[in-house]
Amino acid sequence: MSQQSQSNTQAFNSTGTARLLSYPTVVLVNKGSASAAEIVAGALRDDRQIKLIGEKTFGKGTVQDRVELSNGGGLHVTVGRWLTPSGSWIHEDGIAVDEEVSDNAETSEDEVLAQALQEL
Template sequence: KVVVLVNEGSASASEILAGALRDNKGTQLVGSETFGKGTIQEPEDIDNGAGLHITIAKWLTPSGYWVNGEGLKPDVEITDNTDTSEDEQLQAAIKLLE
């Protein structure tokens, strides 16, 4: 059994990996909603040391869901209380694995 921890710091390729594991293997996502970065940029150099990032593709999960601006919603939503030393998200994931 596999459980994946996600939160607002999960973005881009990590969102696609988490989504692919959920879509293809039934993996449960635990934590809070992911960032929602669903595009791929390519850097281009411009004269005088300037640069530009051009969007060249979309990140889609295997089921076709575009995470852009929405993120992935976890199957088990748990907010980590930063006022405590306990990691509530990790504890919830461990319970699912027992």
């Protein structure tokens, strides 16, 4: 991960072990997957080549902070944007899946989960 300002870029590196490489793993996402869920999905795909199954994600590529106002109200202000490890800004576009599967509300089966289990 890196943090970039107008004049500086600072890298933060993890020294932990890559345990997910030892286990078959897929990530289920859909249009409700946003913000932190997209950060995790994008990182696992880019860094670990883990397959995303389901539907394209929401596309929230910004970071907000809440500012308290003197009258008791609040204001959410965009303070940053985030990129996937490969440098993609997914804002308003979302993250495309590797295997597109939608859940069919007409059936009792969870088609997305069934596809994920088949992949594993």
